[in-house]
Amino acid sequence: MGAFLIKDIMLLLRDRYELMILLAMPFLLIAILGFSLRGIFSGDLEALEMDLALVAEDNEAQGIEAVQSSIDEMNLPPENAQALKRAAESASPHAMLLSLLNSEGIRDLVAIEQMGREQAEESLEAQRVDAVVILPEGFTQSALNNMLLGASGGAELELLAADGSSSKSEVLASILEEFVRNVNFESSISRLSGAGDPVEISGGIETITAQEPITSFQYYTVGMAVMFVLFVGSAVARQANLEQRQMVFERIRLSNRPPLLYLSSKAIAAASIVLVQLLLLFGLSMLLFQTFEADSGTFWLGIALISIVLAFSVGCLAAFMVALTLKVESDAVPAIFSAGVISLMAFVGGSFVPLDGMPESIRAIGNWTPNGAALSAYFSWMLDPDIRQLTGPLSRICLVGLVFLAAALAIFPRKGGAA
Amino acid sequence: MLETDKLTKKFKDTVAVNNVSLELKKGESVGLLGPNGAGKSTAIAMISTLLKPSSGDVRLHGKSVLKEPGDMRRVLGVVPQKIALYEELSAYENLKFFGRLYGLSGNKLEQRIDYVLDLVGLADRKKELVKHYSGGMQRRVNLAAAMMHEPEVLIMDEPTVGIDPQSRNHLLETIRRLNHEEGMTVLYTSHYMEEVEKLCDRVYIMDHGKVIAEGTKEELKAILSDQETVWIEFDQSYPELFKKLSEIEGVQHTDAEERSLKLIIPKGMRLLASLFHEAERHGAQVTNVHVQTPTLEDVFLRLTGRTLRD
Ligand SMILES: Nc1ncnc2c1ncn2[C@@H]1O[C@H](COP(=O)(O)OP(=O)(O)O)[C@@H](O)[C@H]1O
Ligand SMILES: [Mg+2]
Numbered sequence: 022m023g024a025f026l027i028k029d030i031m032l033l034l035r036d037r038y039e040l041m042i043l044l045a046m047p048f049l050l051i052a053i054l055g056f057s058l059r060g061i062f063s064g065d066l067e068a069l070e071m072d073l074a075l076v077a078e079d080n081e082a083q084g085i086e087a088v089q090s091s092i093d094e095m096n097l098p099p100e101n102a103q104a105l106k107r108a109a110e111s112a113s114p115h116a117m118l119l120s121l122l123n124s125e126g127i128r129d130l131v132a133i134e135q136m137g138r139e140q141a142e143e144s145l146e147a148q149r150v151d152a153v154v155i156l157p158e159g160f161t162q163s164a165l166n167n168m169l170l171g172a173s174g175g176a177e178l179e180l181l182a183a184d185g186s187s188s189k190s191e192v193l194a195s196i197l198e199e200f201v202r203n204v205n206f207e208s209s210i211s212r213l214s215g216a217g218d219p220v221e222i223s224g225g226i227e228t229i230t231a232q233e234p235i236t237s238f239q240y241y242t243v244g245m246a247v248m249f250v251l252f253v254g255s256a257v258a259r260q261a262n263l264e265q266r267q268m269v270f271e272r273i274r275l276s277n278r279p280p281l282l283y284l285s286s287k288a289i290a291a292a293s294i295v296l297v298q299l300l301l302l303f304g305l306s307m308l309l310f311q312t313f314e315a316d317s318g319t320f321w322l323g324i325a326l327i328s329i330v331l332a333f334s335v336g337c338l339a340a341f342m343v344a345l346t347l348k349v350e351s352d353a354v355p356a357i358f359s360a361g362v363i364s365l366m367a368f369v370g371g372s373f374v375p376l377d378g379m380p381e382s383i384r385a386i387g388n389w390t391p392n393g394a395a396l397s398a399y400f401s402w403m404l405d406p407d408i409r410q411l412t413g414p415l416s417r418i419c420l421v422g423l424v425f426l427a428a429a430l431a432i433f434p435r436k437g438g439a440a
Numbered sequence: 441m442l443e444t445d446k447l448t449k450k451f452k453d454t455v456a457v458n459n460v461s462l463e464l465k466k467g468e469s470v471g472l473l474g475p476n477g478a479g480k481s482t483a484i485a486m487i488s489t490l491l492k493p494s495s496g497d498v499r500l501h502g503k504s505v506l507k508e509p510g511d512m513r514r515v516l517g518v519v520p521q522k523i524a525l526y527e528e529l530s531a532y533e534n535l536k537f538f539g540r541l542y543g544l545s546g547n548k549l550e551q552r553i554d555y556v557l558d559l560v561g562l563a564d565r566k567k568e569l570v571k572h573y574s575g576g577m578q579r580r581v582n583l584a585a586a587m588m589h590e591p592e593v594l595i596m597d598e599p600t601v602g603i604d605p606q607s608r609n610h611l612l613e614t615i616r617r618l619n620h621e622e623g624m625t626v627l628y629t630s631h632y633m634e635e636v637e638k639l640c641d642r643v644y645i646m647d648h649g650k651v652i653a654e655g656t657k658e659e660l661k662a663i664l665s666d667q668e669t670v671w672i673e674f675d676q677s678y679p680e681l682f683k684k685l686s687e688i689e690g691v692q693h694t695d696a697e698e699r700s701l702k703l704i705i706p707k708g709m710r711l712l713a714s715l716f717h718e719a720e721r722h723g724a725q726v727t728n729v730h731v732q733t734p735t736l737e738d739v740f741l742r743l744t745g746r747t748l749r750d
Contacts, residue, residue: 023540024536024537024540027537028526028529028533028537031528031529031533032526032528032529035528035529036528267522267523267524267525267526267527268520268522268524269524269525269526271490271518271520271524272518272520272524272538272585273541274490275488275489275490275513275516275518276513276541276542276589277509277510277513277514278541
């Protein structure tokens with residue numbers, strides 16, 4: 022077995038053409054697609070830069086005054102009343118919204134311009150701004166009433182967004198959600214020191230970037246990696262065909278080694294090559310494009326697990342292709358596979374474009390390709406490192422691998438006799 | 441020790457090998473001579489258990505090897521017609537791989553590699569990739585690879601096709617030495633009769649899938665005992681004279697070259713008188729005449745009416 026493995030891997034390393042396909046091509050594509058398609062993925066912040074019109078129909082100072090005078094009317098002990106009045110000034114939601122929009126991480130993303138409602142609506146119409154946030158009349162007063170005095174019926178923000186910029190308005194919505202959560206947070210703190218029942222503090226303060234959606238480089242590193250591992254199947258099958266044509270295969274048969282040894286060596290060689298290939302692609306992408314953060318051990322453990330399962334499956338696929346290639350005695354099998362089948366599998370597997378917008382049928386097929394299943398496993402791990410989410414895709418990858426393996430064994434001549 | 445019994449292989453529309461019965465005794469060197477397409481390679485593939493016969497049997501020490509090819513494969517060293525090597529590996533790496541297939545390892549493996557490389561005279565170039573070798577060197581490694589597991593019988597399928605004379609001589613000499621000095625049993629396939637004549641004790645001549653003659657070289661040449669081959673050289677080319685000579689009554693076959701002419705005539709025919717008479721009439725000078733002993737090529741010509749090289 023060792024002899025076969027060393028030989029198979031040595032042959033591949035000396036084959037510049039295959040190395041180009043297996044390593045250079047995917048890396049090039051990661052670079053090209055990663056750069057040029059920056060922006061279609063939510064993780065690419067630059068693409069989300071937006072202009073925001075802020076319409077303040079509310080008079081902030083008046084609102085604060087109104088709240089402060091209602092505090093005076095409450096006949097609280099003087100220190101408490103004083104504290105609440107100060108809180109009303111410092112916790113003004115209007116100011117808080119502005120400071121949130123000016124906070125780090127968001128400041129670079131959202132350019133704010135204050136304007137009147139009519140002008141804002143016009144600008145939105147003319148697409149000079151991407152969205153409009155309106156603070157309606159009485160906003161400050163009702164928000165503070167709600168926050169500090171526990172009055173019901175909080176203030177409402179209005180968000181107007183132009184069509185077709187859904188990812189942007191999503192981001193904005195989440196910023197505003199963040200804001201509302203912030204306001205709640207403030208309110209509960211304020212009320213702890215004041216009257217009324219404290220409401221439960223909901224979580225900490227998250228920043229928008231903490232969610233880490235997929236970037237274009239991450240997307241295409243994974244997409245190209247899971248696509249180009251399939252070429253290992255072709256490479257190994259092509260090698261088998263060469264062995265058959267050059268009659269080295271006959272020589273191997275003459276040595277009277279169990280033919281299954283030959284087949285399993287091909288599968289193991291393919292799997293090892295896939296692992297090395299994945300290591301290099303992920304590693305290079307990380308080094309050159311800062312695609313991933315290097316420091317999380319658990320993160321890489323998950324990636325390694327998925328990679329190993331994928332390598333196993335591609336090994337089985339390679340065994341099947343070798344068996345088929347030897348059976349039909351032609352290199353048409355690897356040729357057709359690399360010229361057409363791989364692209365097809367890559368497409369339905371989501372290597373080029375995300376499958377979100379695809380018909381259900383394509384997504385279902387894609388889910389059952391080893392590359393498609395691996396792709397979704399990688400992404401789900403990146404977004405949420407929860408091992409339970411991996412069982413679905415990983416078992417699909419394994420199952421497909423086993424089917425290939427069974428098919429390979431069925432068509433591979435196992436008897437050592439004259440055939 | 442090794443025999444085939446009415447070995448037959450039918451492909452869709454051709455009978456490639458037709459009722460061929462061969463025998464190899466231990467230590468013997470046997471030639472299988474025949475033109476391209478005669479069925480030599482097909483016969484060898486069946487003998488070496490790589491191809492299933494349509495009918496007939498292959499036996500080693502009297503035991504059929506068709507069901508259990510293991511014994512045969514251990515005994516045989518097969519040198520295929522094609523260069524059955526990894527071009528992207530060096531000679532050394534190829535031999536190492538094939539040696540390990542036969543269970544060799546460590547020191548024993550290295551020693552064996554050194555031995556076979558020495559045998560084919562490539563010890564000093566073993567690190568070069570096979571694809572960078574000349575055709576002749578590739579053929580030599582092809583032989584070396586078949587020798588890795590110390591086979592008792594060496595089966596060679598046209599091992600000298602397309603190589604330079606030097607490599608060819610080296611190869612033939614190596615095979616002769618293995619046969620004479622190490623008692624290796626050899627089955628040598630070729631369409632070059634000189635090689636077979638030089639190497640082999642006994643010869644089977646194949647054509648169209650059948651063995652058309654067999655025996656020692658002398659036995660085969662006796663087929664031609666009623667003929668002579670006369671070879672005449674002139675000072676220059678005389679096409680008209682050559683034509684005239686070939687038309688002399690009794691001349692059975694002529695083969696003209698630039699300044700020489702080969703005539704096959706019945707034994708005892710008196711050719712020389714008419715030869716010099718005609719030469720004088722054309723003002724030609726005969727520089728050399730000799731009567732050749734028949735070759736296996738001539739035997740084949742006689743048996744089939746064709747030359748081996750057609
Ligand atoms: N796999 C095959 N399928 C069909 N015909 C074949 C096959 N192999 C050989 N033949 C035919 O059998 C005949 C003998 O071929 P071969 O054994 O290669 O002859 P040789 O080695 O003497 O040149 C040829 O006519 C060839 O075309
Ligand atoms: Mg042949």
